Amino acid sequence: MTGNELGNGKKEFHPAMNEETNHPLNIVIVGTAGQGVITLKRFIEYVAMEEGYKCIYGSEMHGLAQREGAISSHCRLQREVSSNTRENMHSPTICHGDADIVIGLEPVEVLRNAGLLCSEKTVFAINSRDIPPIMVTAGKQSYPSLDEIQEILERYSGGEHDRIYFLNATKIALEQLDDAQKMNMIMLGFTLAVTGLSFSMDACNKVATRELKDSKMNEKAIELGLQSGKNLKHA
Amino acid sequence: MPDSRFTPSEPPGTEHLFLGNEALVRGCLECGVGFIAQYPGTPTSDIGETYRRVLQEQPRLRDYITHLWSANEAVATSSCAGAAWAGFNALNPMKHVGMNVASDALSVIALNGPNPGGLVCVVGADPGSLGSHQEQNERFYAWMLHMPMIEPASPQECKDWIKVAFLLSRTRDIPVYFRMTTRIAHSRSKVTLGKFTLPERKMGRFERNPAKFCSLPPYAIDNHIRLYHRIERISREIPSLELNKIVPGDATTGIITSGVPFGYTIEALHQLERDDIPVLKLGMTYPLHEKEIVEFLHDLDSVIIVEELEPFLEVDVARIAQAYGLQVEMHGSDIFPKHGEFNIGLVTTCLARVLGEEPSQRIARARELHDGYKAIIPSRFPTFCPGCPERAMLMEIKKATGNLTDPPTIIAGDIGCYVMGIMPPLKVSDFIICMSGGLSAAIGMSKKVSEKIIALIGDSTLMHTGLPVLADAVANDANVLLVVFDNRWVAMTGHQPPAGKGKLSIKALCNAMGVTWLKVVDPFNVDETIGAIGKALTMDGLKVIICQRECALMASRVMDRERRELQSQDKQYGRRSYQIYNCVMCEKCSELLSCPAIRRTVDEFDNPVMKIDEDRCTGCGVCAQVCPHGRIKTTIIHPHLDAQLKIRRIEQEYDRK
């Protein structure tokens, strides 16, 4: 496969290009139960609605997986509805290799539930705070280091570093907001800074006020993530 | 403020984001549904949840709409029939295995018919076992019970078609099978609202009519014949319902599909650049409109059926093709897996094979890379939450029985959060069947083995189907210790109240059923609980231990809410903290308890140690009683403050000794 060609002769695309091709922008959010994966996904959908995306489709997992299990959700945004049915989104889940952005609230979950959906175009924003599965705590299995995870993810982009970004968002949430639950919104801010997902702060704040209980704290969390991301990019 | 998506004042034509399940509820609010009853079960639990919330936020609606959590699916279905016979549209959601329980009632209700009201059973299938213990293909019930079956493929269709389902049910006197899957139930997209419509009346009336409502001979046969007539009539009317549609194309290969697989198919074809292939999307998958199928197949050389699980459409389409003598090559279960859930990648790859196309290398490469590293991903199966009383109890069972060997002990598992007991490192559950299947099997086994048997059951499973089993165990003098997890919630499905919540004493119930040895324990008192288990196992006959503690997830949510409340008022608060000091790494805490709040890490000298994540610990204190070296200590931070956060303890007065 050459740089710009896919297997069947179709053009490669980058998040920024989705606007022109009207191909859906595919976002995968993964983590573990209780980390706020679904809240974050819905938040992104609401903001996308504010930002004028005509088609919003996605899938979230409830139920059994909510007990400390792995959680993944798919969020697909399309600018326009085409008059040709066949050009529109019909599947709530993303095709293998078709993810544009992966937001990982837990590092190893990126490998587990996003891995199959990634390719050279994928940009990763990952919370570096791990939640060791019980088999790791029990000493029966080991947890890969962040370096290892980074190395694996670089295989997708052929070694390019500017696609994988880590932030210890849980630490920031605990130290600066005294609430680990705000980690997901910090990760949203971080994602905006590092992946090129272009949501305005206005739209974010509007949705926070409308949809979330302690909106002020959430706005602050998004801001903290955004700043951390900007600092990282300029470092 | 009520959620505007469900209010009468929200104008028709507005667009909102809805989950499939929520859209379905909105649809019901647009066609005057007056009654909902269900036993919670993934993926349909949030239909009832949504209703409960809507009725809470808009109390005025409660005059017209009744929502019940039922003890089990058969009760729910018959409750719905009762409301339908009083003239109302009744909604009856259940999970796929719920249909096994409901089918007993439905087999008769289908004969009688729901008129003068309407009855729609929403059945949540679960290809891939995403939220269930198995993935049975329950579609075949539609054949057996002659229930017309509708399968939506998007949240918009969930909303629009539930209205069609009720219309059909009411006008043709037949219960309708509305088939969701986990994927569609939990997918979200924009939905355009229609007009809000309340039931016409607050109260209805029942008119006596034994020939219709008592399906016993001779009426049973008459109603059976009438059922054939009803379903045949519907099969002729299908085109007028506008549920089926064709995405046209001029290729000589065509595809027939339904539900979410339609979405995978259409995107797969686009990727393969085969937009020329015509696709027949069936909204009604039973009965089929034979003429419609014949016309679609007529100009084709071959047809591919895209459906999850056992071939269902394939069998019916093959029957029609044969009956009409059509020479068409047929593919389906020969190229697609007959188990698990589909996705675009899988459908693309399977279709590419029969169509002779090259699938995108991006798909192959994603698989290849993932296969290359997936061995290093540590498994993360669902497990009990931090501070879960059920985990504590299972640990205590293991300790009381010398890890199930002294005395040799067999554990009869059941359905509820405690199914997770089968997973390592706990591994406490030797077999699992279905709701209340554990105690049932234990009765038989206790007569034929000499080992001790401990059966597990939750409070809501006990109320679902457990009571007759308990009566049986007493009557047949089963030599079993029954452990009842009385955690006050149907926890696994998202915390609905169990039948009898707040009114029912499990202790009094057991006594009334003739249980002679019973003990109520707090699983957070480790020694006392182990003592009770040990004592029970020395005795013959049926013994019951009630493990009484609220579900940790719910209790900690309450605590979180209190904390946020205090924070928002800028108030300081005290709390109990657990910490590990000078850990000697005997690893007993993880081996015996494996609380997810305890992690393996290293200290400042790089020595391996165990550490408690303060933000995840609920402060149950069980680990401190498990550490054989006394290294887990508790302190109260800010003990002098008035506001103290701690996990709440709810007990029923009459259950206290």
Ligand code: SF4
């Ligand atoms: S049981 Fe106690 S000493 Fe042993 S590993 Fe756990 S905390 Fe450390």
Ligand code: SF4
């Ligand atoms: S006290 Fe111990 S067992 Fe209980 S939640 Fe905290 S770490 Fe887990």
